[in-house]
Amino acid sequence: MARAQLQPREDREIFVLPLDIRPEHIDANGHVNNVVYVGWLQDAGTAHWNARFDEATRTKWSWVGVRHEIDYLRPLMPDATGVVARTWVGDPQGPRFNRYVRIEDGEGRLCAQGVTEWVLVDAQTMRPHRIPADMLPTFARR
Template identity: 35%
Template sequence: MNNVFTFKLSVSKNEIDYLNHVNNVIYIQWVLKAAELHWAKLSTEAINEKFVWVVFRHEIDYFLPGVLGDEITVNTWIGASSGAKSERFVEIKKGNKLLAKAKTTWCLLAVESMKAVRIPSEILILLK
Protein backbone atom coordinates (compact mmCIF):
# COMPACT_ATOMS: atom_id res chain seq x y z
CA MET A 1 0.00 0.00 0.00
CA ASN A 2 1.76 3.11 -1.21
CA ASN A 3 0.74 6.59 -0.11
CA VAL A 4 -1.66 5.46 2.59
CA PHE A 5 -3.68 8.22 4.24
CA THR A 6 -4.89 7.50 7.78
CA PHE A 7 -7.28 9.12 10.21
CA LYS A 8 -8.76 8.03 13.52
CA LEU A 9 -12.18 8.38 15.09
CA SER A 10 -14.22 7.16 18.05
CA VAL A 11 -17.58 5.48 17.58
CA SER A 12 -20.32 7.74 18.93
CA LYS A 13 -23.83 6.96 20.14
CA ASN A 14 -25.54 8.31 17.00
CA GLU A 15 -23.56 5.80 14.87
CA ILE A 16 -25.02 2.79 16.69
CA ASP A 17 -28.05 0.92 15.36
CA TYR A 18 -30.74 -1.21 17.03
CA LEU A 19 -28.33 -4.19 17.13
CA ASN A 20 -25.96 -2.11 19.29
CA HIS A 21 -23.21 -1.92 16.68
CA VAL A 22 -22.10 0.57 14.05
CA ASN A 23 -24.79 0.94 11.38
CA ASN A 24 -23.65 -0.18 7.93
CA VAL A 25 -24.49 3.27 6.50
CA ILE A 26 -21.92 4.79 8.87
CA TYR A 27 -19.17 2.67 7.30
CA ILE A 28 -20.05 4.20 3.92
CA GLN A 29 -19.88 7.66 5.51
CA TRP A 30 -16.40 6.83 6.82
CA VAL A 31 -15.37 5.64 3.34
CA LEU A 32 -16.56 8.95 1.89
CA LYS A 33 -14.83 10.92 4.66
CA ALA A 34 -11.57 9.07 3.94
CA ALA A 35 -11.78 10.05 0.27
CA GLU A 36 -12.69 13.65 1.10
CA LEU A 37 -9.88 14.14 3.62
CA HIS A 38 -7.28 12.42 1.45
CA TRP A 39 -8.28 14.39 -1.66
CA ALA A 40 -8.17 17.65 0.32
CA LYS A 41 -4.57 16.82 1.24
CA LEU A 42 -3.60 15.95 -2.36
CA SER A 43 -5.45 18.54 -4.41
CA THR A 44 -5.23 22.28 -4.92
CA GLU A 45 -7.83 25.03 -5.03
CA ALA A 46 -7.18 25.46 -8.77
CA ILE A 47 -7.91 21.78 -9.45
CA ASN A 48 -11.02 21.83 -7.26
CA GLU A 49 -12.37 24.83 -9.17
CA LYS A 50 -12.26 22.80 -12.41
CA PHE A 51 -12.96 19.21 -11.33
CA VAL A 52 -15.06 17.20 -8.89
CA TRP A 53 -15.17 13.49 -8.07
CA VAL A 54 -18.45 11.55 -7.83
CA VAL A 55 -19.03 7.97 -6.73
CA PHE A 56 -19.57 5.52 -9.55
CA ARG A 57 -19.63 2.34 -7.45
CA HIS A 58 -19.13 1.19 -3.84
CA GLU A 59 -18.18 -2.35 -2.85
CA ILE A 60 -17.93 -3.02 0.88
CA ASP A 61 -17.30 -6.14 2.92
CA TYR A 62 -18.14 -6.26 6.62
CA PHE A 63 -16.14 -8.60 8.87
CA LEU A 64 -16.62 -7.57 12.51
CA PRO A 65 -18.96 -5.12 14.23
CA GLY A 66 -17.82 -1.85 15.69
CA VAL A 67 -19.43 -0.80 18.97
CA LEU A 68 -19.89 2.34 21.03
CA GLY A 69 -16.59 3.84 22.16
CA ASP A 70 -14.38 1.83 19.79
CA GLU A 71 -11.27 3.66 18.61
CA ILE A 72 -11.25 3.23 14.83
CA THR A 73 -8.43 3.68 12.32
CA VAL A 74 -9.37 4.34 8.70
CA ASN A 75 -6.70 3.77 6.04
CA THR A 76 -7.19 4.72 2.39
CA TRP A 77 -5.11 4.61 -0.76
CA ILE A 78 -5.65 5.03 -4.49
CA GLY A 79 -5.56 2.14 -6.92
CA ALA A 80 -5.71 2.12 -10.71
CA SER A 81 -6.75 5.33 -12.47
CA SER A 82 -7.55 5.56 -16.17
CA GLY A 83 -9.99 7.32 -18.43
CA ALA A 84 -12.39 9.20 -16.18
CA LYS A 85 -12.29 6.65 -13.33
CA SER A 86 -10.13 6.02 -10.30
CA GLU A 87 -10.23 3.26 -7.69
CA ARG A 88 -9.93 3.97 -3.99
CA PHE A 89 -9.46 1.36 -1.27
CA VAL A 90 -10.37 1.76 2.39
CA GLU A 91 -9.72 -0.42 5.42
CA ILE A 92 -11.56 0.24 8.67
CA LYS A 93 -9.87 -1.29 11.71
CA LYS A 94 -10.11 -1.54 15.47
CA GLY A 95 -6.54 -2.19 16.57
CA ASN A 96 -5.29 -4.99 14.32
CA LYS A 97 -8.79 -6.30 13.61
CA LEU A 98 -10.30 -5.53 10.21
CA LEU A 99 -13.93 -4.44 10.65
CA ALA A 100 -14.63 -3.62 7.02
CA LYS A 101 -12.95 -2.95 3.71
CA ALA A 102 -14.21 -1.08 0.68
CA LYS A 103 -13.37 -0.43 -2.92
CA THR A 104 -14.93 2.65 -4.46
CA THR A 105 -14.77 3.64 -8.10
CA TRP A 106 -14.83 7.39 -8.57
CA CYS A 107 -15.57 9.32 -11.75
CA LEU A 108 -14.03 12.71 -12.50
CA LEU A 109 -16.39 15.44 -13.71
CA ALA A 110 -15.63 18.86 -15.16
CA VAL A 111 -17.31 21.41 -12.87
CA GLU A 112 -18.32 23.60 -15.81
CA SER A 113 -20.29 20.87 -17.66
CA MET A 114 -20.78 18.30 -14.86
CA LYS A 115 -19.82 15.65 -17.44
CA ALA A 116 -17.21 12.92 -17.11
CA VAL A 117 -13.74 13.84 -18.34
CA ARG A 118 -10.51 11.93 -18.82
CA ILE A 119 -8.28 12.40 -15.76
CA PRO A 120 -5.68 14.99 -16.79
CA SER A 121 -1.98 14.40 -16.18
CA GLU A 122 -1.90 17.07 -13.43
CA ILE A 123 -4.33 14.90 -11.41
CA LEU A 124 -2.87 11.51 -12.40
CA ILE A 125 0.42 12.63 -10.85
CA LEU A 126 -1.36 13.33 -7.56
CA LEU A 127 -3.00 9.90 -7.56
CA LYS A 128 0.27 7.94 -7.67
Protein backbone atom coordinates in the same frame (compact mmCIF):
# COMPACT_ATOMS: atom_id res chain seq x y z
CA MET B 1 -16.72 -17.46 1.14
CA ALA B 2 -14.17 -15.19 2.82
CA ARG B 3 -12.88 -12.29 0.79
CA ALA B 4 -9.19 -11.56 0.57
CA GLN B 5 -8.09 -8.65 2.71
CA LEU B 6 -7.30 -5.50 0.77
CA GLN B 7 -3.62 -4.66 1.01
CA PRO B 8 -2.25 -1.20 0.27
CA ARG B 9 -0.21 -0.84 -2.89
CA GLU B 10 3.48 -0.26 -2.36
CA ASP B 11 3.52 2.51 -4.99
CA ARG B 12 0.61 4.49 -3.52
CA GLU B 13 0.39 6.86 -0.62
CA ILE B 14 -1.70 5.47 2.22
CA PHE B 15 -3.81 8.30 3.62
CA VAL B 16 -5.04 7.79 7.18
CA LEU B 17 -8.21 9.42 8.49
CA PRO B 18 -9.18 9.08 12.18
CA LEU B 19 -12.84 8.14 12.63
CA ASP B 20 -15.10 8.95 15.55
CA ILE B 21 -17.95 6.72 16.61
CA ARG B 22 -20.91 8.87 17.62
CA PRO B 23 -24.08 7.74 19.40
CA GLU B 24 -26.15 8.18 16.22
CA HIS B 25 -23.88 5.64 14.44
CA ILE B 26 -25.05 2.82 16.71
CA ASP B 27 -27.93 0.67 15.47
CA ALA B 28 -30.43 -1.61 17.19
CA ASN B 29 -27.80 -4.38 17.25
CA GLY B 30 -25.51 -2.26 19.42
CA HIS B 31 -22.75 -1.63 16.88
CA VAL B 32 -21.91 0.82 14.10
CA ASN B 33 -24.63 0.65 11.44
CA ASN B 34 -23.61 -0.56 8.00
CA VAL B 35 -24.71 2.63 6.29
CA VAL B 36 -22.18 4.62 8.38
CA TYR B 37 -19.38 2.73 6.64
CA VAL B 38 -20.52 4.05 3.25
CA GLY B 39 -20.17 7.57 4.63
CA TRP B 40 -16.73 6.74 5.99
CA LEU B 41 -15.59 5.50 2.56
CA GLN B 42 -16.71 8.81 1.08
CA ASP B 43 -15.18 10.81 3.95
CA ALA B 44 -11.81 9.07 3.52
CA GLY B 45 -11.69 9.76 -0.22
CA THR B 46 -12.79 13.36 0.17
CA ALA B 47 -10.29 14.04 2.97
CA HIS B 48 -7.45 12.56 0.90
CA TRP B 49 -8.41 14.69 -2.12
CA ASN B 50 -8.74 17.85 -0.02
CA ALA B 51 -5.40 17.23 1.72
CA ARG B 52 -3.40 16.76 -1.47
CA PHE B 53 -4.86 19.23 -3.98
CA ASP B 54 -5.02 23.00 -3.84
CA GLU B 55 -8.19 25.06 -3.87
CA ALA B 56 -7.91 25.91 -7.57
CA THR B 57 -7.76 22.22 -8.50
CA ARG B 58 -10.63 21.35 -6.16
CA THR B 59 -12.70 24.16 -7.71
CA LYS B 60 -12.03 22.90 -11.25
CA TRP B 61 -12.63 19.20 -10.60
CA SER B 62 -14.97 17.12 -8.49
CA TRP B 63 -15.46 13.40 -7.87
CA VAL B 64 -18.67 11.40 -8.02
CA GLY B 65 -18.91 7.99 -6.38
CA VAL B 66 -20.75 5.63 -8.72
CA ARG B 67 -20.33 2.29 -6.94
CA HIS B 68 -19.54 1.08 -3.42
CA GLU B 69 -18.68 -2.43 -2.28
CA ILE B 70 -18.11 -3.15 1.41
CA ASP B 71 -17.16 -6.26 3.33
CA TYR B 72 -18.05 -6.19 7.04
CA LEU B 73 -15.61 -8.35 8.98
CA ARG B 74 -15.71 -7.30 12.65
CA PRO B 75 -18.29 -5.07 14.37
CA LEU B 76 -17.28 -1.74 15.82
CA MET B 77 -18.86 -1.17 19.20
CA PRO B 78 -19.95 2.17 20.74
CA ASP B 79 -16.87 2.41 22.97
CA ALA B 80 -14.33 1.71 20.21
CA THR B 81 -11.46 4.19 20.10
CA GLY B 82 -8.55 4.71 17.74
CA VAL B 83 -10.61 3.73 14.68
CA VAL B 84 -9.06 4.78 11.37
CA ALA B 85 -9.70 4.58 7.66
CA ARG B 86 -6.67 3.81 5.50
CA THR B 87 -7.19 4.68 1.84
CA TRP B 88 -5.31 4.58 -1.46
CA VAL B 89 -6.18 4.74 -5.13
CA GLY B 90 -5.90 2.25 -7.96
CA ASP B 91 -5.01 2.83 -11.58
CA PRO B 92 -6.98 5.37 -13.62
CA GLN B 93 -9.23 4.11 -16.37
CA GLY B 94 -10.32 7.12 -18.38
CA PRO B 95 -12.34 9.27 -15.96
CA ARG B 96 -12.54 6.50 -13.32
CA PHE B 97 -10.48 4.94 -10.66
CA ASN B 98 -11.11 2.74 -7.68
CA ARG B 99 -10.37 3.94 -4.19
CA TYR B 100 -9.69 1.27 -1.58
CA VAL B 101 -10.42 1.72 2.12
CA ARG B 102 -9.64 -0.37 5.17
CA ILE B 103 -11.48 0.45 8.41
CA GLU B 104 -9.37 -0.67 11.37
CA ASP B 105 -9.98 -0.59 15.09
CA GLY B 106 -7.57 0.84 17.66
CA GLU B 107 -5.68 -2.45 17.76
CA GLY B 108 -5.13 -2.44 13.99
CA ARG B 109 -7.67 -5.21 13.34
CA LEU B 110 -9.52 -5.03 10.05
CA CYS B 111 -13.20 -4.37 10.75
CA ALA B 112 -14.39 -3.54 7.23
CA GLN B 113 -12.97 -2.95 3.81
CA GLY B 114 -14.41 -1.29 0.78
CA VAL B 115 -13.93 -0.17 -2.77
CA THR B 116 -15.55 2.89 -4.26
CA GLU B 117 -15.48 3.60 -7.97
CA TRP B 118 -15.04 7.34 -8.45
CA VAL B 119 -15.51 9.37 -11.63
CA LEU B 120 -13.70 12.67 -12.17
CA VAL B 121 -16.04 15.39 -13.40
CA ASP B 122 -15.68 18.99 -14.46
CA ALA B 123 -17.06 20.86 -11.44
CA GLN B 124 -18.96 23.34 -13.63
CA THR B 125 -20.54 21.01 -16.20
CA MET B 126 -20.52 17.80 -14.11
CA ARG B 127 -19.38 15.96 -17.25
CA PRO B 128 -16.87 13.11 -16.85
CA HIS B 129 -13.28 13.93 -17.77
CA ARG B 130 -10.26 11.70 -18.28
CA ILE B 131 -8.02 11.82 -15.20
CA PRO B 132 -5.10 14.11 -16.12
CA ALA B 133 -1.73 12.35 -16.20
CA ASP B 134 -0.24 14.94 -13.84
CA MET B 135 -2.84 14.17 -11.15
CA LEU B 136 -1.88 10.57 -10.32
CA PRO B 137 1.67 11.26 -9.04
CA THR B 138 0.12 13.20 -6.18
CA PHE B 139 -1.28 9.89 -4.90
CA ALA B 140 2.10 8.10 -5.14
CA ARG B 141 4.04 6.99 -2.08
CA ARG B 142 6.39 9.69 -0.88
